[in-house]
Amino acid sequence: MSLFRALTCAHSVPPGEPQEGQVRLAGGPHRCAGRVEVFHAGRWGTVCDDTWDLAAARVTCRQVRCGPALWAPGAAQFGEGAGPIWLDGLRCNGSEAHLAECAGHTWGEHRCNHAEDAGAACADSSVPAPPQVRLSGAPDRCAGRVEVLRAHLWGTVCDDTWGLRQAQVLCAHLGCGPALEAPGAARYGRGAGPIWLDDVTCTGEELDFFRCGHRAWGEHNCHHGEDAGVICAGECAVRLAAGPHLCAGRVEVLHEGRWGRVCDLGWDLSDAQVVCRQVGCGRALSAPGGARFGRGSGQVWLSDLTCAGSERHLGQCPAPAWGSSTCGHEQDAAVECAGEHGQVRLAGGPHRCAGRVELLHLGRWGSVCGRTWDLAAAQVTCRQVRCGPALAAPGRARFGPGEGPVWLGQVRCTGEELTLDRCERRPWGESGGCGHEEDAAAVCEGQLSTWDR
Incomplete structure (x- = not known):
């Protein structure tokens, strides 16, 4: 012994x-x-x-x-x-x-x-505690970072394999209606504590989120910069449509099960601030009216909003009765939000779904080196700007040379990444000597994504 x-x-x-x-x-x-x-x-x-x-x-x-x-x-x-x-x-x-x-x-x-x-x-079998799930990091209980309680500790979910199918099951589990979006890359901030779940796979038929498949509890290959999030319809759900990236576009609200628009009468930066916070895109930069991002269709639900800017969602802002507006769609309201680095847009092309690939990082728009650019990378880009499948991945500044920094170089994507900045690449700003004459571009199928119909 x-x-x-x-x-x-x-x-x-x-x-x-x-x-x-x-x-x-x-x-x-x-x-x-x-x-x-x-x-x-x-x-x-x-x-x-x-x-x-x-x-x-x-x-x-x-x-x-x-x-x-x-x-x-x-x-x-x-x-x-x-x-x-x-x-x-x-x-x-x-x-x-x-x-x-x-x-x-x-x-x-x-x-x-x-x-x-x-x-x-x-694990402690003497203190039984069934797993629980909640959404954090957003003012609306039906949107935010996915957090799971296990062993009396709140932790997060990795965004590997995370998508609308998983979000759909989770939103139903929480009683928050249909899923609208399944953002990854810590859209709602980095969590703390363990990363409890990774590689979550749902069929979409599960009635309980914890019946979806996943790795063993606590096993993962992620960090908190990859925390998964969801946006469920919830109460007075808001989405941004037809914009150049996820954090800018025409404001659309869900009411009585139908998506409708907001009139720009009285529309200002305080109103936009509520929207930007609600969709997890940081502070509001501008509150354009006049159908800046195109005319919508369907009911004009809200008009003459007088938000203070601190409300949890647009439905809390003082306004006339829902649906009482006589505005036309030429007065559709929009927002532009600061968002976070990693935003993508297509610039210099014939429409918003074709052009030079540009990313926002550290408050500046820059381009992507085209040396290793291919259709898989364009596929990630087209998905991120909500433009359907990628048709082509031209390089050599097909849509003109950009300005500012060349943010990404040696980009290699599998095509399954949630956002372009999650592809294998050099660190931000290290382009390997790439100049704007090599700027990458993408041509996507078109503007009729499911978000813009």
């Missing part, structure tokens, strides 16, 4: 007192989640997160007699500990009976501080 096992099994230790090498989880929501603390030389201390991983958490969960390890956070996720930092550089294979059996450490030797304390979250 090893010295460690002899110490932990010794009968001379009074019941209830900690034993040498004992582990506990502190600062968490229940006994099976928290900061990892180890008892050594008569004192409780912490573990450094250098090399800390799910295998080490697996050993910890077994040692504290909890269920399987779900998450292995570092960076003092459960608060900073006190006292010594007992262990650093652990190399566990996951089968060890105790943390002290893992290789790579000497008691008390470390290069850390308590801001690097390791944690673990384990």
